[in-house]
Amino acid sequence: xxxxxxxxxxxxxxxxxxxxxxxxxxxxxxxxxxxxxxxxxxxxxxxxxxxxxxxxxxxxxxxxxxxxxxxxxxxxxxxxxxxxxxxxxxxxxxxxxxxxxxxxxxxxxxxxxxxxxxxxxxxxxxxxxxxxxxxxxxxxxxxxxxxxxxxxxxxxxxxxxxxxxxxxxxxxxxxxxxxxxxxxxxxxxxxxxxxxxxxxxxxxxxxxxxxxxxxxxxxxxxxxxxxxxxxxx
Amino acid sequence: xxxxxxxxxxxxxxxxxxxxxxxxxxxxxxxxxxxxxxxxxxxxxxxxxxxxxxxxxxxxxxxxxxxxxxxxxxxxxxxxxxxxxxxxxxxxxxxxxxxxxxxxxxxxxxxxxxxxxxxxxxxxxxxxxxxxxxxxxxxxxxxxxxxxxxxxxxxxxxxxxxxxxxxxxxxxxxxxxxxxxxxxxxxxxxxxxxxxxxxxxxxxxxxxxxxxxxxxxxxxxxxxxxxxxxxxxxxxxxxxxxxxxxxxxxxxxxxxxxxxxxxxxxxxxxxxxxxxxxxxxxxxxxxxxxxxxxxxxxxxxxxxxxxxxxxxxxxxxxxxxxxxxxxxxxxxxxxxxxxxxxxxxxxxxxxxxxxxxxxxxxxxxxxxxxxxxxxxxxxxxxxxxxxxxxxxxxxxxxxxxxxxxxxxxxxxxx
Numbered sequence: 001x002x003x004x005x006x007x008x009x010x011x012x013x014x015x016x017x018x019x020x021x022x023x024x025x026x027x028x029x030x031x032x033x034x035x036x037x038x039x040x041x042x043x044x045x046x047x048x049x050x051x052x053x054x055x056x057x058x059x060x061x062x063x064x065x066x067x068x069x070x071x072x073x074x075x076x077x078x079x080x081x082x083x084x085x086x087x088x089x090x091x092x093x094x095x096x097x098x099x100x101x102x103x104x105x106x107x108x109x110x111x112x113x114x115x116x117x118x119x120x121x122x123x124x125x126x127x128x129x130x131x132x133x134x135x136x137x138x139x140x141x142x143x144x145x146x147x148x149x150x151x152x153x154x155x156x157x158x159x160x161x162x163x164x165x166x167x168x169x170x171x172x173x174x175x176x177x178x179x180x181x182x183x184x185x186x187x188x189x190x191x192x193x194x195x196x197x198x199x200x201x202x203x204x205x206x207x208x209x210x211x212x213x214x215x216x217x218x219x220x221x222x223x224x225x226x227x228x229x230x231x232x233x
Numbered sequence: 234x235x236x237x238x239x240x241x242x243x244x245x246x247x248x249x250x251x252x253x254x255x256x257x258x259x260x261x262x263x264x265x266x267x268x269x270x271x272x273x274x275x276x277x278x279x280x281x282x283x284x285x286x287x288x289x290x291x292x293x294x295x296x297x298x299x300x301x302x303x304x305x306x307x308x309x310x311x312x313x314x315x316x317x318x319x320x321x322x323x324x325x326x327x328x329x330x331x332x333x334x335x336x337x338x339x340x341x342x343x344x345x346x347x348x349x350x351x352x353x354x355x356x357x358x359x360x361x362x363x364x365x366x367x368x369x370x371x372x373x374x375x376x377x378x379x380x381x382x383x384x385x386x387x388x389x390x391x392x393x394x395x396x397x398x399x400x401x402x403x404x405x406x407x408x409x410x411x412x413x414x415x416x417x418x419x420x421x422x423x424x425x426x427x428x429x430x431x432x433x434x435x436x437x438x439x440x441x442x443x444x445x446x447x448x449x450x451x452x453x454x455x456x457x458x459x460x461x462x463x464x465x466x467x468x469x470x471x472x473x474x475x476x477x478x479x480x481x482x483x484x485x486x487x488x489x490x491x492x493x494x495x496x497x498x499x500x501x502x503x504x505x506x507x508x509x510x511x512x513x514x515x516x517x518x519x520x521x522x523x524x525x526x527x528x529x530x531x532x533x534x535x536x537x538x539x540x541x542x543x544x545x546x547x548x549x550x551x552x553x554x555x556x557x558x559x560x561x562x563x564x565x566x567x568x569x570x571x572x573x574x575x576x577x578x579x580x581x582x583x584x585x586x587x588x589x590x591x592x593x594x595x596x597x598x599x600x601x602x603x604x605x606x607x608x609x610x611x612x613x614x615x616x617x618x619x620x621x622x623x624x625x626x627x628x629x630x631x632x633x634x635x636x637x638x639x640x641x642x643x644x645x646x647x
Contacts, residue, residue: 054556054641074561074637082558093553093644097249110558146584180275 001162001193002028002051006096007060012194016143020046020205022216024060028195033188033226035204036198037215045166047213049196052085052164053077065161082110086155090167094139100126100150101135104143107158125153129183145176156192163187163194181206181231202227243571254575257539259577262583263531263621268525268616269608275521276593277606282514284604288613291520292473293367293503296456298481298488314488314497324480325458331476333461334363337453339443346402346436348411355396356435357413359443367457368426375407375422380494382421382439388446393433396424401513405447412469414439416446420538460502465511470504532620537627540572544631551635552643561636565629572628573621580617588613 009021011201020043028034032221038044050062058186062069072080086107087093094103105122113121121185124139126132129149131142140148155163165184169177181203186210188194196207204210212220247254298314306643321337340358364370365377373394382389388409397406406420408459418438426432444451460476463469481500490497494562544551551564594607636641 021453049641052556054644072614078555078558078560081556089644091547093556095550095553097246102245104552107557109242110554110560110563114270115241136552 001028001030001065002030002195003061003063005050005061006045007050008058008063008184009043009050009055010058019223020216021050024218025217026164026221028193030190030214031188032194032209033185033194033207034198034209034211035198035207036211036213037199037201039095039199041206041215042213043216044197044199044213048164048166049193051162051195053081053089078110082107082158084161086158086160086163088148088151088155088163088165088168090153090170092139092144092171093156094147094150096139099136099138100142100153101132103139104154104157107154111158121155125156126150128156129153143176144172144188147189148172148176148180149183152180152187157189161193163192164193167197167199169198169200178229178232185226185229201210239567239570243567243574247571247575253543257536257543257572258579258582260535260539261532261579261624262586263618264528264535264619265580265583265613266328266587266590267612268528268532269584270368270527270590272525272612273522273552273587273591273606273608274603275517275525275597276608277304277599277603279514279517280606281600281602282510282517291435292460292469292476293363294458294460294473294480295501295503296484296499297454297497298366298484298498299491301494301497303494303628304490306489306493308489312497314490316456316484318453318454320372320484320487321453324456326481326532327483328458328476328480331460331472332367332458333394336361336364336367336455336457337440338364338455339440339447339449339453340445340455341387341443342414346396346400346411346416348406348409349630351398351400351402353396357390357439357443358435359447360437360441364437365424366430366434366455367459370424370426370432371427373423374405375420377422377424378437378439383441386441387439388416388442389421389438391422391424391437393435395422395430395433396436396456399434411436413447413476465515469511473504474501529616533623533627534601536572536576536620536624540568540624540628541631543572544568544628544635548635548643549639551636551642555640556638556644562635566633568632570627572624576621576624577617580620584613584617 004024004026004124007024008150010017010019022123024047036044037046046055050057053072064080067080069080095106098106101119101122102169104125105118108118108121114141122133123132128190129152131146131149132154134142134146139150153208169180172180184196185206197205198204206229207224208226209223210220211218253313256635296316297318301308301310303310304310318337323330325335338358338360341354342356343354344357345352346355346357358453360378362377362379362382365372375391378389390413392406392411400411401409406423409420410417411420412418412626413436424433440453442451460469460473477500481498484498485492485494490496534580554564555561591606599605
């Protein structure tokens with residue numbers, strides 16, 4: 001599903017140049033649930049942003065679902081993001097003046113799906129995350145866990161190939177974190193490929209494979225015995 | 234542009250952000266409203282001033298004759314050129330469209346005028362009814378010479394205030410008889426002249442009467458014409474100049490006078506008064522245009538400012554939309570379409586409201602100096618579109634830049 005070869009990325013701030021990714025190589029297969037770990041500054045978020053086409057690599061190869069991601073113009077990047085990827089952010093990034101339902105149907109709007117079908121499909125995903133009765137509430141009327149679940153429903157709405165989650169539990173308490181992880185595990189069980197960036201070990205243990213980053217290099221990449229979140233809830 | 238889905242999205246955004254929509258709309262609507270009212274009143278004041286000064290603003294063409302200084306077509310120099318009634322009739326007919334007021338005059342200087350025991354020497358002018366307006370004479374009591382006085386050769390006189398004071402000593406002169414060179418004339422009115430006492434030391438009698446009693450036949454001494462008001466000073470100058478020249482040429486031809494003889498036929502046109510009024514109107518117009526353009530600029534800046542803030546406020550939302558697969562152009566399009574819709578709607582609202590106010594309140598505040606306050610609908614509409622375009626432009630630049638920002642930057646938590 002994802003193939004990455006010798007990926008480099010530096011940031012330039014004035015005269016200083018910061019080499020964040022120093023040659024990353026790794027593959028993700030269909031249906032994997034991978035956590036990317038590392039201390040802050042290790043380059044894990046940068047890697048995720050490049051995977052999400054929110055940022056571009058300086059050098060190296062990135063193939064997503066057999067499509068080389070290279071020299072994208074904005075138009076194609078937008079199309080790929082819409083078709084291939086679903087994002088889950090630490091700070092949820094819901095549009096605060098739109099109801100849960102409207103937030104979830106947003107990717108479908110940009111996909112060009114008609115209103116009626118949009119609403120139906122968005123409702124289906126809201127049901128899936130257990131928030132059907134909250135569909136007409138604004139994000140400000142929802143708890144943190146509920147917001148993240150709306151965001152997950154939104155990420156799923158356009159039926160992407162890969163879900164990218166950047167610290168999905170970073171803003172949540174432990175109990176809510178496990179609930180969100182349970183949902184993510186459930187989605188993975190249905191066959192969706194998911195990448196989770198986290199710095200919490202208990203969260204990483206709930207994935208199937210941990211990739212450890214340090215100073216822009218992968219220092220460890222090994223499968224783990226998955227801990228089911230449902231055991232902790 | 235006509236994508237129904239896009240419009241639904243925009244209406245949703247606008248209705249969910251009522252305060253923002255309302256404030257944007259309010260600033261646009263109030264800008265247009267103020268402009269419309271301002272332009273309306275400036276038009277009203279312009280109309281008022283024009284009608285107040287119109288009578289003085291006309292420019293005066295004066296014709297008089299003298300002695301030829303050059304021989305022409307076998308005629309000797311030193312001939313006195315005498316104008317006749319026919320000359321006046323001919324010219325007033327020929328230039329009927331341009332002439333506002335007209336009169337020919339036959340005057341006697343130092344006529345002996347008496348009432349009871351009081352006597353004095355005054356100028357007595359035979360004139361036509363229009364002369365009152367040409368001189369801007371105001372009637373203090375009674376009336377001025379009219380057309381039937383002329384047709385019937387009535388022996389009536391309109392006397393100046395000074396003459397009245399001299400001869401009547403406070404007595405009411407109306408319907409009393411005065412004598413001019415021993416002939417009885419009935420006083421029908423007293424006039425006041427803005428020219429002052431000198432102008433008020435005279436009496437007007439009907440032209441026909443003066444020609445008769447002074448044995449002048451159909452001779453006339455002067456002709457006076459005023460030219461109708463034009464839209465601007467330059468036009469007025471051109472018009473009266475060309476008419477003056479034409480009249481001069483015409484008269485010289487009729488009386489066989491050399492074209493370059495400057496003393497036999499003289500035509501002057503006075504533009505002094507006209508110039509003052511035209512410059513006053515011009516000034517009023519330019520003041521209001523200045524204020525109006527200032528208002529539009531303030532409106533444009535205001536709309537631009539609001540658009541900048543809106544885009545700034547929505548940077549994160551733009552980032553989210555882009556992460557979800559929005560094309561940059563769809564984001565720019567969305568913001569501009571929103572801006573155009575709000576400014577257009579609010580602008581038209583302000584326009585209608587302003588026009589309504591002028592329509593309702595206009596007639597009630599009409600006075601000597603404000604008449605028919607109204608706005609050129611085209612100007613108002615142009616202004617609305619100008620603001621719409623400004624709003625779109627002001628929205629376009631930051632929206633374009635925001636759409637260019639990488640979503641990761643837009644999404645970064647501050």
